[in-house]
Amino acid sequence: MVDDCMKGNRLIGIVQPKKTGDLKKPNLYEVGCVGKITSFNETEDGRYFIVLNGICRYKIVDELTNDKLYRECKINFGNYINDLKENNKEEIKFADLKLIFNDLKNLFRKQGYLINWKDL
Incomplete structure (x- = not known):
């Protein structure tokens, strides 16, 4: 997932899994956040340490079917568009x-x- 993200625009969606459903594919909370990977380090054992800067929250509309080892979703930013406005930063x-x-x-x-x- 991180490799695919780093090949593109470094944007990645993060959403918290619920403690319900199948342990291999747990249910997800409805709201996540798109972030940009701003720092990336690979450890000797193949793990990654990444730093994300949050950009905008989103609501999951639907989960897409794929053959990847990670999940992809159709998302909507509509309710959270104000996250993008510079003048809203406090x-x-x-x-x-x-x-x-x-x-x-x-x-x-x-x-x-x-x-x-x-x-x-």
């Missing part, structure tokens, strides 16, 4: 970052992740 304040980090800490703790927040 400046993040320090107080907002504190709230975001508190939420992240709670999320990672619930998921069982150990994060060294001082290094972050």
Whole structure:
């Protein structure tokens, strides 16, 4: 999937799978986000570390049939077109970052992740 993305415009859609349905092909949430790969590194064991910059949310309209090892969907940006407007960008304040980090800490703790927040 990443190889195919890197051959083109580096845009990729990301959507969270639900914990329902077939484990090999779980149900998907209806809303995802298109992002652009802005950084790409391959590890010695063939894995990729990528950095995505989110561009615009989308709603899944339908899942397409393909022979690839990843899923493709027909999507619609209609409800989220304001994501693209430059004048809608808000400046993040320090107080907002504190709230975001508190939420992240709670999320990672619930998921069982150990994060060294001082290094972050």
